[in-house]
Amino acid sequence: MPDNPSIHGIDNSPRGRLLSAAAQLFRAKGFDRTTVRDIAAAVGIQSGSIFHHFKTKEDILYAVMEEVIRFNTERLRQAVAAADTPLEQLRNLVRAELTATVGDTREAMTVMVQEWRCLSEDNQRRALALRDVYERLWLDVLGALHEQGAFRADPFILRRLITGMIGWTPNWFSANRRLSLDDLADLIVDRVVGERP
């Protein structure tokens, strides 16, 4: 009965424990290379018992994604609300998404980016609708900054560059190095609004 550290925002009901274990396995081995027998073994049950909680293996993947989007959308909302100026809102957004990406929901976030195409078209549409809410938070803040002349580039394009910078961090950033998460956040903010000497 191995206990995996649970992922932030997921409770530890039987279902929640399955989700945490699945997220970690999906991230480590990929969705296709992870068998239902793997997931079952990780929480100490038989493989068939999984289908008492989820209809299909893909439903587990979708559930992981839905949980992590919902949790982090709320995190972003609070990040925006906690600052007064658009610049500080941006800094909070970058910190929040970095925390989601390399911090407490790291596994689930990575899974969401990398295993997107393993979802059926229906589930992709549903997940996309949730992501739209998430993205609107970013675009509002970037739009405000653009209007007050903080940068010249198109906010939509800039958001995509930010997504790339942050989305790649799991492949190299490690928390216990010289560079702190906040320093990295400042570095990324500088890429958007230019450095202030």
Next chain:
Amino acid sequence: MPDNPSIHGIDNSPRGRLLSAAAQLFRAKGFDRTTVRDIAAAVGIQSGSIFHHFKTKEDILYAVMEEVIRFNTERLRQAVAAADTPLEQLRNLVRAELTATVGDTREAMTVMVQEWRCLSEDNQRRALALRDVYERLWLDVLGALHEQGAFRADPFILRRLITGMIGWTPNWFSANRRLSLDDLADLIVDRVVGERP
């Protein structure tokens, strides 16, 4: 006998045609969801005949990656050689990697990023050794720029942010839109050295 547009840098020997078809399928469906029967059908042969050209399915994946790294390392070398100042070398590097990522080797590059963990550890090590050569070209130019004070950040960190920005472009950039590839390259260069008004 469907003919797939071949990927730049791969000849059209039987082996080369298999590689091009495999790269496109790997990108579209992922390595695991692509069967040897899919690849065989794409070039119009029987599934068993593939193993006359490659020992295992994984060897096909590795071959795709090796070809695309070798081809694009050479491209980067020429990009550096074609400019005199570090700033123009950087601009050429960004253009070259963008071309590789969303242009003529798009499928193979995407595969390399997304299906990395499908390689065995041995093949991962070999591919990593090839990537190191590629990365050194970037770090040399970024190091020169840093020494002449073009930016303050750590060149290693900056390279990773660039990798992220460019690596994410296949998910949104499309060639026939308003934003040209060169404009996007300039936009990314500005994120590194700051905008020049």
Next chain:
DNA sequence: AGCTACCAAGCAAGCGCTTGGTTTGGCAAG
């Protein structure tokens, strides 16, 4: 003759998922 490229057929293993039945914990009636 010998080499490259291929076909036709199929094997062994692993996969997602089903099935029918058993354990467990909580809770209200007697």
Next chain:
DNA sequence: CTTGCCAAACCAAGCGCTTGCTTGGTAGCT
């Protein structure tokens, strides 16, 4: 406090299908 009951959670076994890969043989070119 016991009893009867129910739903949630789980087990043991295995079915049907797909997978990567093998085998033995053949066509065509040099």
